[in-house]
Amino acid sequence: GAGVSQSPSNKVTEKGKDVELRCDPISGHTALYWYRQSLGQGLEFLIYFQGNSAPDKSGLPSDRFSAERTGGSVSTLTIQRTQQEDSAVYLCASSPRGRGAYEQYFGPGTRLTVT
Amino acid sequence: QKEVEQDPGPLSVPEGAIVSLNCTYSNSAFQYFMWYRQYSRKGPELLMYTYSSGNKEDGRFTAQVDKSSKYISLFIRDSQPSDSATYLCAMRAQGGSEKLVFGKGTKLTVNP
Secondary structure (H helix, E strand, O other), X not given: OOOOEEEOOEEEEOOOOOEEEEEEOOOOXXXXXXXXXXXXXXEEEEEEEEOOOOOEOOOOOOOOEEEEEOOOXXXXXXXXXXXXXXXXXXXXXXXXXXXXXXXXXXXOOEEEEEO | OOOEEXXXXXXXXXXXXXXXXXXEEOOOOXXXXXXXXXXXXXXXXXXXXXXXXXXXXXXXXXXXXXXXXXXXXXXXXXXXXXXXXXXXXXXXXXOOOOOOEEOOOEEEEEEO
C-alpha cells in the first residue's frame, strides 16, 4: 500500500520568506508526527497530532513554526520568516495506533534550504 | 548530557563481519527501544522494537536492552553491502508524550 508521502521533496527559499511543507499520512493512521533532521544531528521532534486531541507542540523551536492537520489526515507544517538555521530535512511520520504507539512510518522528507 | 548518546562513526567493515551498534541513555523512564535504518536521502524505516529489557532476534539482526546500564545494542550478523546505511536508535517513555527521542545515528559501510 501507499506509504507516507511528503511534498515538495526539495525546497529552496530566501531568508525571510514563508514556506509550507505537506504530509499525507498512511490511510487510517490516527497519529501524525513532524521531526527535523539537521546535518550532523539526530531527528528532533517538532509536533504530534493524535485524532481530535490538542496537538503536542512541545518540540516547536519558535513561534515561527506552526502546523495543522485537517480532517484528521493531511498535515501542513508552516515556517514563517525562514532563517538559515531552519535548513534541514523535515520528516513526517504516521502511526496506526494512538497513545502507546511505538511504530512510526516515515515519509521521505522535504529538504529545505534557506539561502 | 543529551538524553540519548550514539557514536556517529563512521563504521566500515568487510562483508560478512558482525556489526555492533550501541546507544546509551540517561532517562530511566524510557521503556520502548527502537532501531531505525536510514538509507541516503530516504526516511528512516523501523528495523527492531523492544519493550523494557531483554533480547529480540529477527533474522540477522539482534537487539539487546540493558536497562540497569541504560545501554542498548543492535547486532548485525553476516553483514551485507546492502546493510550500508545510517542506523538510528530511538526511545520513548511509557505513557506521557508520544514523541521518540533519537540518537544522532551511526553511519555504517559494509565493503564487498
